[in-house]
Amino acid sequence: MNNGHNVIQNVLFVCLGNICRSPMAEGILKNKIDNLGLNDRYVVDSAGIGNWHSGEQPDPRMRATALEKGIELNSLARQVTSKDFKKFDLLIAMDRSNYSELLIMANDEEERSRVTLMRKFDPIASDDLNVPDPYFGGDEGFEDVYFMLERSCKNLLEYLQNVENT
Ligand code: 4NP
Numbered sequence: 001m002n003n004g005h006n007v008i009q010n011v012l013f014v015c016l017g018n019i020c021r022s023p024m025a026e027g028i029l030k031n032k033i034d035n036l037g038l039n040d041r042y043v044v045d046s047a048g049i050g051n052w053h054s055g056e057q058p059d060p061r062m063r064a065t066a067l068e069k070g071i072e073l074n075s076l077a078r079q080v081t082s083k084d085f086k087k088f089d090l091l092i093a094m095d096r097s098n099y100s101e102l103l104i105m106a107n108d109e110e111e112r113s114r115v116t117l118m119r120k121f122d123p124i125a126s127d128d129l130n131v132p133d134p135y136f137g138g139d140e141g142f143e144d145v146y147f148m149l150e151r152s153c154k155n156l157l158e159y160l161q162n163v164e165n166t
Helices: 021-035 060-068 096-105 139-164
Strands: 009-015 042-048 090-093 115-117
Touching (some): 009 021, 021 042, 021 060, 021 139, 090 096
Parallel strands (some): 090 115
16 A cells, blocks of 8 residues: 555454464564564554454463564454455465455455465475464474464565565
């Protein structure tokens, strides 16, 4: 979207509960944008397919993993809405299930074209392109998710910067 000066790109990360994967992705991307001093160029947010955790902080295990990497997660969970398809240029799903749900919610082909999968940006992604849900697993799952999202966000930001320059 064009604000008359710079192009502002709006990015929404989406997972199932909005307390583990998508808040971590949001935290990582915002941290990279901060470090480059590009805060006025991007709006980054996250949301969940479900509403079970609406209003909650991210899962304590995800927050602890993030803090170990120097990233503070301060989002509050919310559910995706149809308005998100109007506001966000890219809606990035954490796994294929989230991806399918977003495609069902989208109103038309143009909105569907804004939906993508996070691990399309991961240079060493598994074939299924899923960021596995760590919620019901052990602590190592959170660390694995962090590294996948870190790699993906690095590429994603390069992609966003290239789009801007074309
Ligand atoms: P997330 O993880 O989608 O990465 O936030 C989950 C958190 C909670 C639930 C599922 C996944 N849940 O079923 O409550």
